[in-house]
Amino acid sequence: MANSNEVRRSIPEDCQAAGQEIPKRPARASNFGSVPVTDSTFEKDVLESDIPVLVDFWAPWAGPCRMIAPVVEEIADQYAGLVKVVKLNTDENPNMAGQYGIRSIPTLMVFKDGQRVDSVVGAVPKSTLAKTLEKYL
Numbered sequence: 001m002a003n004s005n006e007v008r009r010s011i012p013e014d015c016q017a018a019g020q021e022i023p024k025r026p027a028r029a030s031n032f033g034s035v036p037v038t039d040s041t042f043e044k045d046v047l048e049s050d051i052p053v054l055v056d057f058w059a060p061w062a063g064p065c066r067m068i069a070p071v072v073e074e075i076a077d078q079y080a081g082l083v084k085v086v087k088l089n090t091d092e093n094p095n096m097a098g099q100y101g102i103r104s105i106p107t108l109m110v111f112k113d114g115q116r117v118d119s120v121v122g123a124v125p126k127s128t129l130a131k132t133l134e135k136y137l
Helices: 011-017 042-047 063-078 094-099 126-134
Strands: 035-037 053-058 084-089 107-112 115-121
Touching (some): 035 042, 042 053, 042 084, 053 063, 063 084, 063 126, 107 126, 115 126
Parallel strands (some): 053 084
Antiparallel strands (some): 053 107, 107 115
16 A cells, blocks of 8 residues: 555556556447437438437526436437437537427427427426436336
């Protein structure tokens, strides 16, 4: 154990000092986590998806969007392979936000077979979002 006067080295430095290979961080599978979409990729990524899609209409300046962001990521990981989770920044992509009548953010919409089938407005608990998604699996 290092005494209080010693500085703790990082794992890569420890490995190099011991002549070991530096451990690599596991790569995140491509279907885990949310994926950004834009006005130009919305049709392909959402409407043409083979699985249900949860679209998080958000903006970086909105407190409730920042509050629900970790919940959206947890949902993306939990339902990986069953539901695609995407995020659309409404400031940068006003066309889709306007087309779907987004008046309040965050708005989370569920799309299945190219159709909007449900929506949730506001920073809701994970259980509410999960119950909404479960109906379309």
